[in-house]
Amino acid sequence: MRTLITGIGEVVSGDIEAPLLDADSVSIVDGRIESIGRGLDGTADVVVDARGATVMPGLIDSHAHPVVGDFTPRQRTLDFIESSLHGGVTTMISAGEPHLPGRPKDVIGLKAMAIAIARAYASFRPGGVKVRAGAPILEQGLVEADFAEMAAGGVRLIGEIGLGSVKKGADAAPMVAWGRAHGMVSTFHTGGPSLPGSSAIGADDVLDAAPDIAGHINGGTTSLSEADIDRLVEADSGIALELVHCGNGRTALFALRRAADAGALGRVILGNDAPSGTGVVPLGILRLMAHLASLSDVAPETVVGLATGNTARVHGMDTGVLAPGRSADIVIADAPVGSVAGTALQALANGDIPGISMVLVDGVPLVGRSRNTAPAARMAEVVKGPAVGGGGH
Numbered sequence: 001m002r003t004l005i006t007g008i009g010e011v012v013s014g015d016i017e018a019p020l021l022d023a024d025s026v027s028i029v030d031g032r033i034e035s036i037g038r039g040l041d042g043t044a045d046v047v048v049d050a051r052g053a054t055v056m057p058g059l060i061d062s063h064a065h066p067v068v069g070d071f072t073p074r075q076r077t078l079d080f081i082e083s084s085l086h087g088g089v090t091t092m093i094s095a096g097e098p099h100l101p102g103r104p105k106d107v108i109g110l111k112a113m114a115i116a117i118a119r120a121y122a123s124f125r126p127g128g129v130k131v132r133a134g135a136p137i138l139e140q141g142l143v144e145a146d147f148a149e150m151a152a153g154g155v156r157l158i159g160e161i162g163l164g165s166v167k168k169g170a171d172a173a174p175m176v177a178w179g180r181a182h183g184m185v186s187t188f189h190t191g192g193p194s195l196p197g198s199s200a201i202g203a204d205d206v207l208d209a210a211p212d213i214a215g216h217i218n219g220g221t222t223s224l225s226e227a228d229i230d231r232l233v234e235a236d237s238g239i240a241l242e243l244v245h246c247g248n249g250r251t252a253l254f255a256l257r258r259a260a261d262a263g264a265l266g267r268v269i270l271g272n273d274a275p276s277g278t279g280v281v282p283l284g285i286l287r288l289m290a291h292l293a294s295l296s297d298v299a300p301e302t303v304v305g306l307a308t309g310n311t312a313r314v315h316g317m318d319t320g321v322l323a324p325g326r327s328a329d330i331v332i333a334d335a336p337v338g339s340v341a342g343t344a345l346q347a348l349a350n351g352d353i354p355g356i357s358m359v360l361v362d363g364v365p366l367v368g369r370s371r372n373t374a375p376a377a378r379m380a381e382v383v384k385g386p387a388v389g390g391g392g393h
C-alpha cells in the first residue's frame with residue numbers, strides 16, 4: 001500500500017533542530033514514511049494533492065485525561081477524542097485517569113485499573129487517534145514488584161503524581177525510579193491543586209523526585225510561581241517542561257521565553273489538559289500553538305516541534321517527526337479563509353488557528369475538511385483512491 005502526497009507548499013518536520021524541509025512531496029509505504037523530497041512520483045494506491053498547503057506531523061497531546069472509550073465522565077461528553085482528531089491530534093497521552101467514578105485507590109485496585117485501561121486503548125483507537133493511557137496515580141504502599149507487574153501488563157506511564165496520596169518528592173522518588181526501570185514515563189503535577197483533596201506542588205518536590213515530565217508548569221489550572229518555573233528551567237535535569245492549554249497563558253509565555261533563553265526548547269512539550277474543569281477543547285493544542293507562536297519570538301515551525309517531535313522523544317514514540325521510517329501521522333493545513341496570513345505557519349505567527357483540510361494516521365486519510373477548524377484557504381484533496389469524509393460547519 002503506497003500513498004503519495006504531492007503539491008505541498010511547506011513541510012514542517014517536527015524536529016526543532018531542522019524544522020523546515022526542502023520538499024514538496026511525501027511518499028508512504030504501509031503506514032510509514034518512505035521518502036520526503038521534491039517531485040516524488042511513481043505508482044501509488046492513494047494520491048493526495050495538498051494544493052499548496054502545509055504538511056506537518058500529527059499533533060501529540062501530552063496531557064489528556066481519558067478514562068474509557070471515547071467518553072469523559074468529567075464533562076459527560078461523547079466522542080471528544082474523535083473531535084480532537086479534527087483539531088490535528090493524532091496521538092493522545094494520558095496524564096492519569098482520576099475521573100473514573102469510584103477510582104480505586106488501594107494497590108490492587110489501581111494496578112488493575114491501569115492495566116485494564118492501557119490494554120483497552122492499545123486495542124481501540126477512537127476515531128483513529130492513537131491513545132496511550134493506563135497511567136496510574138501513585139498511592140502510598142506501592143513497591144517495586146507492583147511496577148514490574150503493571151509493566152508486564154502493558155502500562156507505560158505514571159499519571160500525575162500528587163493527585164493521590166504520594167505528594168512529596170521524597171516519597172515519589174523511589175517509585176519514579178522503579179517505574180523508569182520498568183519502562184514507564186512519569187509526570188509530576190505542579191502548581192495549585194486541580195481536584196479537591198490534592199495540594200499545591202512546587203519545584204522542590206519535582207526536583208526531588210526527578211520525573212520525566214514536570215506537568216503543566218503554567219498551571220493545571222493554577223500556575224507555579226515564576227521563581228519555581230525558573231528553577232525547573234535552569235535545573236540541569238533534563239526533565240521535560242510541559243505547557244498546557246487549560247492553564248495560565250501568561251506564565252506559559254514566561255516559561256517558553258525562559259526555556260528559549262536557556263537553550264532548553266528541546267525540553268518543552270505541549271498538552272491540552274482536557275477533559276478537565278475547563279472543558280473539552282478539541283482545538284486546545286492548536287490554540288496553545290497559536291498563543292505561543294504569536295506572542296513570543298519562537299518561530300511557528302519550532303512551536304510545531306514542541307507539540308510533535310519533542311513529545312515523541314520523551315515518550316519514545318515513532319510518530320511526531322516526518323522522516324523516513326517514522327509513522328505517517330500527518331496533518332495538512334493552511335491559513336484559514338479570511339486570515340491576513342498566507343500559510344499555516346503565518347497563521348500561527350499571527351495568532352490565527354490554521355484550517356485543517358486532511359489528517360492521516362499511519363498513512364490513511366481519516367479526516368477531510370475538519371469540522372472544528374475554520375475552512376482552509378487551500379484544501380488538500382484525494383485525487384486517487386477512496387474519498388475521505390469531511391466535516392464542515
Ligand SMILES: [Zn+2]
Binds near residue numbers: 215
Ligand atoms: Zn494536573
